[in-house]
Amino acid sequence: MANNDKIQLSFASRAIHLGYDSSTHEGSLNPPIYMTSTFAFDTVNQGADRFSGEDPGHFYSRISNPTQEILEKKLAGLEEGEAALATASGMGAISATLWTLVKPGDQILVDETLYGCTFSFMVHGLQKFGVEICFADFTDPDAIASNLDGKTTVVYFETPVNPNMRVVDIAAVSAIVKGYSDDIMIIVDNTYCTPALQRPLTLGADIVVHSATKYLGGHGDLIAGAVVSTATIVEQIRLYGVKDMTGAVISPMSAFLILRGVKTLALRMERHCQNAQILAEMLVCHPAVEKVFFPGLATDPWHLIASKQMDSFGGMLALELKKGFAGGVQMLNNLKLAKIAVSLGDAETLVQHPASMTHSTYSLEERQRHGITEGLVRISVGLEDIDDILWDFQQALATLVPEATSVPLGYTGKDS
C-alpha cells in the first residue's frame, strides 16, 4: 500500500492490522504462536549480544516472545503509547509496574475506590514494605492537590471506577499533578474503557495498565494484562517488574487469543455500549430500582466529564435496588439469561455483588469508607440481543414488585 502510506487508519482498522506483517511469516494471515521457552543462538557472541541488548532478538520467553511482541506492538499503537508490555494478568501488570516505580518511604496517592485486588496489593502488600498509600477523592481537585507531597512518586486511579462508576477527569488530574511535579508518574487503569473508548496517554497520563482478561480478550477464556507507556518505562518494567520481581509472564497462547479478540474490539465495544445505554434507561425507570450508576444517563453526575474524555459510555453499570442487599440477591437469583459471575467484558452478560465478591478484599468498614455500598449490584452488559437482556432483567425485577407492570414508564428500548 505504498501510495496509501499517509492514510491515518481508523481505530477499528488499526485494531485489525497493527503490529503484524504476514509477509514476514510465510503469508500466514494470523500470527504464529511461538510455543518456546528459549531461543537458540548461532554463536556465543550472538548470545552475549542478545543479553546485553546490543542484538534486539529474543533469548528467553520470561523477557520476550515473538507472539507476545506482536500483541505489544498492537496495544502500544492503540493506546497511542511508544511501547507495551503484555503480562500474565492485570494484577501482574499493576504489581510489576508498582514494584518497579516505588521504594520504601515513597507515597502513592490513589483514588478512594479501587478494584479489590489492586486495593489489597497496595494496602495489605506494598504498605508492609514501607510504601505509604494515601487515599483521596479524585473527583475533587482540592483533595488531590492537598495530598501531594515531596514523597509522592505515583498517582494511581481507574475511570470509570470499579465498581461504583464514578468518573475521574484524567486531563484535570494530570494538570494538577504535573503542575506540582513533573517527576510523579500518573497511572490510569483503562480496563473499563479500553483504547476503543478512552486513551489516557493523550490526556496527560504517563502509564496505562490493563486487565486484558476483560474487554481486550473479550471472550472470557484467558487471564492476562498489559502496561503501555514510553519505551524507557516499559523496558524498566519488563526487566525489573516482570523479569526479576513478579515473573508475571504472559503465555504465547494467551497473547494469540488477545490478538484474535482485539480484531473485533471496536465492533464489540460499540454493541456493549449500545446495550448498556438501553438497559440503563430501562432500569432507571423501574419501580424496584433505587438508583442506576451509568455515565451515559444525562442525569448522572459524571455525564459531562465522561462525554468529554470517553468516545462512548462503556458497557458497565451498577445499581442499587429499593430493597437493598436482599433485593439484589433476589434479582440475581432470578436472572435466567445473565450469569452470576465476576469478571467483565465478555459476550455473556455478567452480574455480581461487589461487597461479597470482587470487593470482599475490603473489610465492611473499609467498604463504607471507600464508597462501596452493601446493596450495590454490578452488571457487565454483554453482546446478547438487547430485547433478551431487557426481558431477563424485567422478569427478575418483577419478582420484587409483583404489583408493577412489566414494562415500566419511560422505557426507551426497542419493543420486545
Ligand SMILES: *Cc1c(COP(=O)(O)O)cnc(C)c1O
Ligand atoms: C479485573 C481487573 C483487574 C485485575 O485483572 P486480572 O486480569 O484479573 O488480574 C484490575 N483492574 C480492573 C479495573 C479490573 O476490572
